[in-house]
Amino acid sequence: MNDVKKIKEVFDDRITESFDTEYEVLLPGLNEDIVKEISRVKNEPEWMEAVRLKSLEIFKKKRDPQFGPTLEEIDYDKVVAYARPGAKKARSWDEVPDEIKEAFDKLGIPEAERKILAGVEAQLDSEVVYSHVKKVFDKLGIIFTDMDNAIKKYPDLVKDHFMRIVPPTDHKFAALHGALWSGGTFLYVPKGVKVPMPLQSFFMVNLPSMGQFEHTIIIVDEGAQATYIEGCSAPLYGVHNLHAGVVEVYVKRGAKLKYLTIQNWSKSVFNMETKRAIVEKDGTMEWISASFGSYKSMVYPSVILKGENSHANVISVSLTGKGQHIDAGTKVYHMAPRTTSTISSKGISMAGGWSVFRALLRISKGAKGAKASVECTSVMMDNESRSDTIPILEILEQDSDVGHEAKIGRISDEEIFYLMSRGLSEMEAKTLIIRGFMEPVIEELPLEYAIEINRLISMEVEGSVG
Amino acid sequence: MVKTFELVHGKFRSIVRNPRRIKLDDYGEEIIKNLPNSSFRMVLFEEYKNIDFPIWRRLEMEGLSLPSRPPIVKLETNAKSIYECSKLDILKEYDFEGSDRKYVLLADIFHTSGVCFEGSGKISVKMTGDSIDTNVYVIDGEAKIKRIFDGNFRVTNSRFIIKKNAKLYLEDLLFVSGVEVENIFFYIEENASVEYNDLGVSKGKVAKAVFVIGEKDSKIVINPRVASSSAADVLYFSRSNVRNMMYVDGHGVSIGDGKIIFRGIMDIKKGAVGGDYSEKFHTLLLDESSTFEAIPSLYVQESELSAQHGASSSPIPDDELFYLMSRGFDLEEAKTMIAQGFLLDIDFSKEAEDFVKRVLK
Numbered sequence: 035m036n037d038v039k040k041i042k043e044v045f046d047d048r049i050t051e052s053f054d055t056e057y058e059v060l061l062p063g064l065n066e067d068i069v070k071e072i073s074r075v076k077n078e079p080e081w082m083e084a085v086r087l088k089s090l091e092i093f094k095k096k097r098d099p100q101f102g103p104t105l106e107e108i109d110y111d112k113v114v115a116y117a118r119p120g121a122k123k124a125r126s127w128d129e130v131p132d133e134i135k136e137a138f139d140k141l142g143i144p145e146a147e148r149k150i151l152a153g154v155e156a157q158l159d160s161e162v163v164y165s166h167v168k169k170v171f172d173k174l175g176i177i178f179t180d181m182d183n184a185i186k187k188y189p190d191l192v193k194d195h196f197m198r199i200v201p202p203t204d205h206k207f208a209a210l211h212g213a214l215w216s217g218g219t220f221l222y223v224p225k226g227v228k229v230p231m232p233l234q235s236f237f238m239v240n241l242p243s244m245g246q247f248e249h250t251i252i253i254v255d256e257g258a259q260a261t262y263i264e265g266c267s268a269p270l271y272g273v274h275n276l277h278a279g280v281v282e283v284y285v286k287r288g289a290k291l292k293y294l295t296i297q298n299w300s301k302s303v304f305n306m307e308t309k310r311a312i313v314e315k316d317g318t319m320e321w322i323s324a325s326f327g328s329y330k331s332m333v334y335p336s337v338i339l340k341g342e343n344s345h346a347n348v349i350s351v352s353l354t355g356k357g358q359h360i361d362a363g364t365k366v367y368h369m370a371p372r373t374t375s376t377i378s379s380k381g382i383s384m385a386g387g388w389s390v391f392r393a394l395l396r397i398s399k400g401a402k403g404a405k406a407s408v409e410c411t412s413v414m415m416d417n418e419s420r421s422d423t424i425p426i427l428e429i430l431e432q433d434s435d436v437g438h439e440a441k442i443g444r445i446s447d448e449e450i451f452y453l454m455s456r457g458l459s460e461m462e463a464k465t466l467i468i469r470g471f472m473e474p475v476i477e478e479l480p481l482e483y484a485i486e487i488n489r490l491i492s493m494e495v496e497g498s499v500g
Numbered sequence: 501m502v503k504t505f506e507l508v509h510g511k512f513r514s515i516v517r518n519p520r521r522i523k524l525d526d527y528g529e530e531i532i533k534n535l536p537n538s539s540f541r542m543v544l545f546e547e548y549k550n551i552d553f554p555i556w557r558r559l560e561m562e563g564l565s566l567p568s569r570p571p572i573v574k575l576e577t578n579a580k581s582i583y584e585c586s587k588l589d590i591l592k593e594y595d596f597e598g599s600d601r602k603y604v605l606l607a608d609i610f611h612t613s614g615v616c617f618e619g620s621g622k623i624s625v626k627m628t629g630d631s632i633d634t635n636v637y638v639i640d641g642e643a644k645i646k647r648i649f650d651g652n653f654r655v656t657n658s659r660f661i662i663k664k665n666a667k668l669y670l671e672d673l674l675f676v677s678g679v680e681v682e683n684i685f686f687y688i689e690e691n692a693s694v695e696y697n698d699l700g701v702s703k704g705k706v707a708k709a710v711f712v713i714g715e716k717d718s719k720i721v722i723n724p725r726v727a728s729s730s731a732a733d734v735l736y737f738s739r740s741n742v743r744n745m746m747y748v749d750g751h752g753v754s755i756g757d758g759k760i761i762f763r764g765i766m767d768i769k770k771g772a773v774g775g776d777y778s779e780k781f782h783t784l785l786l787d788e789s790s791t792f793e794a795i796p797s798l799y800v801q802e803s804e805l806s807a808q809h810g811a812s813s814s815p816i817p818d819d820e821l822f823y824l825m826s827r828g829f830d831l832e833e834a835k836t837m838i839a840q841g842f843l844l845d846i847d848f849s850k851e852a853e854d855f856v857k858r859v860l861k
Contacts, residue, residue, distance in 0.1 A: 100517045330512075359512040388509040414803035417770050420509040424797040429813045432785040437812040438794070444803035 064110045066090060069213050072116050076182055076216070081193060089202035089212025096206035102361040102390070103330040108304055113245040113276050115214040170230065177222040178233055181249050184220035191222065195251050199282045199310045199338070207278040207306040207332075211247050215280065218248035221262065222255070223289075229260040232294075232480060236265045246277040254289040254317075261292040263483065274329065275303045283311035283319065287341065290318040296483055298490060299327035301357050307333045315341030315370075324475045325352040325362060326490050334392060336365040339373040339401075346375040351472040354387035354419070355494050363392035363424075368401040368434070377408040380471055384415035384494070393425040395436065402433040410440040413471060415464070465495045502596040502685070502713060504737065506767065509801070519600065521552035524563040527610050531570065536583050541609045544591075548605040556600075558761050558793060559733045561705050564603075564679065567653065570612045573631030579623050582614030582634060590636050594659045598683035599709035599735055607634045607657040607683070619643070620666070630678075631656065639692075642667045648851060652678035652704070659685045662692040662718075670696045671848065675855045678704040685711045688718035688744075696722045697846055701855040702732050709735040714744040724750040725843045726760055727859050733761040736779060741769035745776045752783035753839045754790035755859060764796040764809060775805040783813045784842055786835055836860045 069090050073083040098105050171178055177188065185192050202212035219235045235250070254260055264281075277299060285291050291311070299305050305328035311319040321335040337346035346366050354360045366375045375395070383389040389412065397404045412421040423440045445467050453463035468491050469476070476484050507514035528549075532541045553563030575581070591608050598604035611634040615625050620641025627633070630653040637645065640663040647670075649656075654676065662668050666689070674680070680702070688694060692715075700706055706728065712720055726732050738746040752760040762781035783792040794811035816838050824834035836857075843856050 099515070101515055104513045104515060359509070359514075361514070386510060388512050390514070412800075414800065417773075417801065417803045419803070420799075420801045422797065422799045423809070425795065425811070427792070427794040427811055427813070429783075429785070429792040432788050432790055432815050435814050437810070438796070439810045440796075440798060440808060442798055442800045442807040443805070 062112045062114050064090075064093075064113060064115065064210075064214070068115055072214065072216060075116075078185065079189060082185065085197065085202070086213050086215075089209050092202045093206060093209035093213055096209050098206060099332065102332045103359045105304070105330070107274060108276060110210075115245055115247070116216050174227050174229070175224040176227060176229060177220065179220050181218040181220050181251070184251075188220070188222075191253070192220065192251065195253060195282060195284060196249070197280070197282070199284075199312050200280050200308050204308070208280065208308055211249070211278045211280045211308070214245060215247045215249040218279070219250045219252075221250075221252045221260070223253070223258040223260045225255045226257040227255075228258065232261040232263050234263040234265070246275065246279060248279045250279070250281040251284075252282070252291060252293070253284045254286060254291045256286045257288045258286070259290045261294070263294045263296070263480070265296045265298070265483070275300075276306065277303055277328075278306045279308075281307070281309040283309075285311060285313040285317040285319050285344075287314045288316040289314075290320075292320040292322065292478075294479060294483075295321075295323040295325075296479075296487065297323065297325040297327055301327060301329050303328045305331040305333055309333070309335040310338070311336070311346075312338045312340050313344040313346065316343050317341060318345045318347070320347040321350070321364070322348075322475055322478050323350045324472065324487055325350070325360065326494065328360065329358065331360045331362055333362045334365050334394075336367070337375065338367045338369060339375065340369050342370045343372045344370065345373065348375070348377045349474055349478070350378075351380045351475045352382070352389060353468070353491065353494050354381065354383045354389035356385035356387060358387040360388070361390040361392065363390075363394075365394040366396070366406065368397045368404040368406065368431075370401055372403040373401055374404065375406045377406075378474065379410045380474070381410075381412045381421060382415065382468055382471065383412070383419035383421045386418040388420040388422075390422040390424065393438075394428070395426070395438075396428040397431045397434045397436060399430045401431045404431060404434040404436075406434070406436045408438040412440075412442045414442065414444050461492075461495055465492050468495060502711065502739070504597045504599075504711075504765070506739075507799075519554040519556060522555055522563045523552050525566065526553075527566060527570065527606075531610065535570075535610070535612070537588060540588055544605055544609045548602070548609055551602045551605070553602055554600045556707065556733065559705055559707055559731050561679075561707065561731075564655070564681065567630060570610045570632045571630035571653065572612045573633065573651065573654075574628040575613050575615075576626040577615055577624060579615045579617040579625060582611065582616045582636065585616030585636055587616070587618075587636065587638070590638070590659060590661070591634065594661060594685055594687055596683070596685045596711050598657075598685075598711065599681070599707055603655055603681045603707075604657055604683050607632055607655045617645075627651065630654065633657075635659070637661070639663060639666045639668045644669045646671045646673075646849060648673045649680075650675045650855075652676070654680045654682070656680070657683045657685070660687070660694070662686065662688045662694060664689040664692060666692045668692075668694045670694065672696070672698045672700075673849065673851050673855060674700045674702075674706075675858060676700075676702040676704050676706055680704070680706045680708070682706070682708040683711070684709070686713070686720060688712065688714040688720060690715045691717045693719040694721070696720065697725075697848060698722060699725045699843070699848055699852050699855065700727075700732060700734065701859045702728045702730055703859060704730050706732040706734070708733070710737065712736075712738040712746060714738065714740055714742075714746065716742040717744060719745040720747070722746075722748045723846050724748065724762075725752075725846070725848075726750065726762075727753040727755060727839070727843055727856060728758040728760055729755040729859055730757070731759040731761070733763070735763040735765065737765040737767070738777065739767040739769065740775055740777070741771040743772060743774040746778075747776075748779040748781075750779075750781040751842055751845070752781065752792065753786055753843055754783055754792055755786045755839075757789045758786075759791045759793070761793040762796065762811065763794075765799065766797070766807060766809070767799045768802055768805060768807060770801045772802045773804045775802070775807075777805065777807045779809045781811045784839060785813060785815050786839055
C-alpha cells in the first residue's frame with residue numbers, strides 16, 4: 035500500500051480540493067498486480083482471488099457496449115481501483131471522524147435522517163466506515179453487514195450467490211467489477227421474517243479518479259419481506275470517476291423486496307452499474323429509483339421472473355440536466371406462467387441534457403398467462419434538451435397480454451402561468467410541477483429522502499431557469 | 501444521403517450499432533455492363549462493392565441468396581418504365597441509407613424493372629414473379645396509385661417526391677412467398693399529404709423500411725397491415741425539423757411459426773414546433789408458436805410538440821371466438837374471420853382479401 039503522501043504526488047493539488055480524509059490507496063492502473071494486491075490487503079480466500087483474476091482476463095477481451103453513450107473518455111489506466119479511508123470502522127455515529135461527517139454534510143444528508151437511519155452501511159469510497167445494525171435485527175436473524183465481513187463470516191452463503199446473476203462474462207463493466215470490486219452490502223433476511231424498518235446504505239466517491247466498485251448481495255428467503263434504500267453521491271472533481279457497482283438480488287418463494295435508489299452522483303461520474311434480481315414462485319421484486327446525477331450513465335435494473343406467479347414492479351424517475359447524457363431503463367424477463375410486471379418511467383430533461391429511456395420486456399415461450407405493461411412519460415423543459423425512448427418488446431408466448439405506451443411533451447405554459455399568477459416565481463412553479471410529476475417515487479420514500487429529493491429538484495431547476 | 505440514425509446531441513454522441521456482415525456470392529461489373537444506363541450504375545457500384553451483406557438477427561436472415569442473374573419481373577402498368585425515366589439523377593438526389601445501405605444500392609444498381617411517373621391521376625402497377633426493381637414517382641397534383649406485387653423474390657426501392665400542395669393516395673398490396681427487401685422513401689414538400697394503406701402478406705421473409713422526410717405542414721398517415729407465417733420486419737421512420745404530422749397505425753397478424761417485428765423511429769429535431777407524431781402497433785398472435793416484437797422509438801429534440809407511441813399484443817379474445825363458434829363456425833374458421841377483419845379493417849382493393857386468405861390457409 036502507498037501512503038497518503040504518495041496520493042498527493044499522484045493527484046497534485048486536486049487532493050486538497052477533496053474532503054480532508056486520509057487514505058491508503060493503490061496507485062492508478064489496471065493489471066494483475068493491482069488485482070492481487072486488492073485481494074491480499076482484504077485477506078480474501080483463494081476462490082475470490084481466482085474470481086478477480088478470471089474477471090480481469092474477461093475484461094481485457096470485452097469491447098465497449100455497442101449502444102448508448104460513447105465511453106472513450108474512460109481511461110482505465112488512471113482509475114484508482116482501491117482506497118481505504120484512514121478512519122477505522124466505527125461502532126456508533128459519535129465515533130465516526132468529523133471529516134467524514136463533514137462529507138455527509140456537504141452531500142446534504144439531513145441530521146434527522148442520520149438519527150433515524152436504522153442500520154447504516156455507509157461506504158466512503160471502498161470501505162465501510164460506519165456500521166450500526168440494530169439489536170432487533172440480530173434477534174430476527176437478519177444478516178446486514180459489509181461484504182468483506184460477510185465473506186469471512188458467511189463464506190458459503192457469499193460464494194453461492196456472488197456474481198451468479200451478474201457473471202463477469204455479462205459485459206465489460208461486470209468483468210471490470212469482478213476484478214476490482216470492493217466493499218458493498220450483504221443482506222440476508224431469513225424465512226418468514228418481515229424486516230420492521232427500511233435498511234439503508236449510502237455510497238460515495240471521495241477521491242479524484244476513484245473507481246467505485248461496490249458489490250451488494252440481497253437474499254430474501256421464503257416468505258420474507260424487506261425494504262432496502264440505497265443512496266449514492268460524489269463531490270465534483272475535474273477528472274472523471276467511474277462507478278461500476280453490481281447488485282444481485284435473490285427473492286425466494288413468496289418473498290418480497292422493495293429496493294429504492296436515490297442516485298445523486300456528481301456530474302463527473304460515469305455510472306455503469308448493473309442491478310439484477312431473480313424472483314422465484316409467488317415472489318415480488320420492486321425497483322424504485324430516482325436519478326439526478328452522473329455525467330454519463332448506463333443503468334438498466336433487471337428482473338428475471340423465474341417462478342410461476344412472480345411479479346415485478348419498476349418505477350423510475352430521472353432528471354437530466356446540463357452536461358449529462360443519461361441512458362437508463364429497465365429489463366424484465368418473464369420466464370414462467372402467470373408472471374406479471376409493470377414498468378413505469380418518468381423522465382425530465384432540461385438545460386441541454388440528453389435523456390434516453392430503454393426498456394426490454396421479454397415474454398418467453400411457456401410464460402402462459404403473463405401480463406406486462408410498460409409506460410413511459412417524458413417532459414422536456416426546453417428545446418435545448420433531448421429525450422429519446424427506445425422500448426423493445428419481445429413476445430414469444432401467444433397466451434400473454436402486453437401493452438406499451440410512451441409520450442413526450444413539455445410542461446404547458448398555462449400551468450406555469452397559473453402558478454405564477456398565484457404568486458410563485460417561475461422557478462417555484464416549475465419545481466412544484468416537477469415534484470408532482472415525480473410523486474410516484476417520492477411517495478414511496480421515507481420522509482428524510484423525500485426532503486432530500488425535493489431539495490435536489492429545486493437545485494436542478496434553479497440552475498436551469500434564467 | 502439521409503442517414504437512418506443521427507445520434508448526436510451537442511458534444512454527446514451515442515453508438516450506432518452496425519449489423520455483423522457476411523460475404524456472399526454477389527453481382528459484379530459484368531452484369532452492369534449488360535444493363536441500360538450502365539455508366540450511372542457503375543458510379544454507385546464503387547460504394548456497393550465495398551459493403552458485405554448484413555446479418556439481421558431479429559429476422560434471422562443472413563444475407564441474401566441472389567438469383568444467378570437479376571430476374572425480370574412481369575410488369576403491367578399505365579406508367580412509364582424506369583428505363584424511360586429522364587430523371588435518373590433523382591436516385592442520387594433523394595438518396596438514403598434505408599434499412600441497410602447494401603440493399604438500397606443493390607436495387608438502384610441491378611434493377612431490371614421499375615416505374616417512373618411524374619404528374620397526377622390514377623396509376624396502377626402490377627408485378628408478378630421475381631424482381632429487382634427501382635421506382636420513382638413525382639406527384640405534382642392529386643394522384644391515386646395502386647401497386648401490387650405477387651412473387652417469390654424481390655429487392656426494391658421506391659422514391660416518392662410529393663410536390664408542394666400535392667396529394668397522394670397510395671395502396672400497396674404485397675404477397676411474398678420467398679424473400680423481399682423493400683426500401684421506400686417519401687419526400688413530402690410543404691403542405692402536401694400522403695395516405696398510405698400498406699398490406700404486406702408473406703409466407704417468406706420480408707424486411708420493409710419506409711422513410712419519410714416532410715417539409716412544413718406536410719402530413720402522412722400510414723396504415724400498415726402485416727400478416728406473416730414466416731417473418732416480417734417492418735420499419736417506419738420519419739425525420740422532422742419543422743411542424744408537420746406523421747401517424748402510423750399498424751396491425752399485425754402472426755400465423756403459425758410467424759414472427760412480426762414492428763419498428764418505428766420518429767426523429768424529431770429542434771424546430772418541429774407544433775408537430776404531431778404518433779405510432780401504434782397492435783399484433784394478434786394466432787397460434788401457439790406465433791411471436792411478435794415491437795421497437796417503437798422516439799428521438800425528440802423539440803419540446804413544443806406531441807409525440808407518442810404504443811405497442812401491444814394479445815391472442816384472439818376468447819369472447820370473440822366464442823361468439824363466432826356459437827354461430828356455427830369451427831375454431832379455425834372463427835380465428836381466420838377475426839384475423840381477416842383485423843387486417844382488412846381499412847379500404848383495400850379486392851385483391852387484398854385473396855392475399856390474406858392465401859396466408860391464413
